[in-house]
């Protein structure tokens with residue numbers, strides 16, 4: 001048997017759509033936490049405190065607000081679990097992630113026959129997928145027209161589509177859900193902790209899911225924040241859900257939510273990691289101390305700086321997302337987006353291409369909210385473009401960036 005050497009992973013500049021870099025304080029909690037089982041009093045207390053912080057972060061009084069162990073898709077699986085075979089659903093797709101959301105929903109809503117017909121990509125008639133072109137946002141008018149026509153039980157949208165870097169119209173989505181008495185489900189994976197919104201302002205949306213490693217900045221495999229309204233919990237109580245592990249009513253018990261009440265200590269649902277609980281708890285403390293509104297302002301401010309700098313290099317920015325800039329390369333570099341990303345990644349500058357057509361470049365600023373960090377990103381990107389033959393004056397670009405920050 002071969003024994004591999006110790007796995008060394010370098011420190012890279014995480015400048016993509018996610019994960020963002022993790023605060024040293026979060027990593028410190030991960031590795032300096034003592035071993036304690038999942039029913040130890042401080043672990044249970046940490047989960048209850050995290051639950052309370054999550055209600056603050058989401059801006060909600062929803063009792064069923066907690067973290068689902070795993071990644072964004074784990075939280076999303078938990079909210080999509082409300083959908084049962086045969087349910088009528090309208091899904092809005094405008095990029096890679098909402099497209100995967102659509103697959104997850106089609107799997108949940110499929111009959112046995114639908115699944116058997118194409119098990120990895122079922123197409124049940126009861127799910128209507130509304131395709132919005134890459135680079136465009138889902139608007140309130142699009143949602144209104146689709147819900148008026150199809151009158152579904154559920155509607156789904158990504159709040160911010162990270163694939164194309166587009167902010168979708170959450171007000172319009174909520175209004176149409178309320179008007180047509182449809183239960184809205186939302187993928188808020190890339191907006192929680194970056195945008196400043198209270199989910200209680202959107203009563204037409206009954207369940208929300210996010211992830212650990214984007215705005216919440218707690219990558220060391222921790223928790224996907226979720227929140228369910230009483231309305232959808234009642235539906236799930238009445239109809240059930242084909243999951244033990246992601247059943248919100250069962251999963252919430254470990255977070256001290258039992259029989260529709262907050263209790264002093266949770267009961268066993270599965271083995272939670274003391275390390276993950278401590279890291280997640282610290283990430284939430286950091287975020288709430290910084291302040292949700294302040295953070296949202298800072299993302300907008302630094303995203304505008306990055307956007308201005310890459311536009312000055314001749315790039316065409318097609319995104320409108322505060323944590324991410326999606327762009328096409330100019331002139332003779334057009335079409336070489338993948339190569340440029342590859343060259344940057346080889347130097348531990350972790351930007352990304354889009355994952356579905358058309359190929360574009362994505363540069364993210366999660367947890368890079370300083371003048372120094374943005375200047376570093378702009379400088380590295382300028383170098384990479386120049387190396388590929390772009391023609392601009394790097395000094396002028398850097399000067400423009402400095403002037404933006406001086407104007408403040």
Ligand SMILES: *Cc1c(COP(=O)(O)O)cnc(C)c1O
Nearest residue numbers: 071072073097158162189190211
């Ligand atoms: C990142 C992302 C996901 C997937 O999250 P994982 O943590 O990779 O499971 C889903 N939806 C959106 C909108 C995302 O940005």
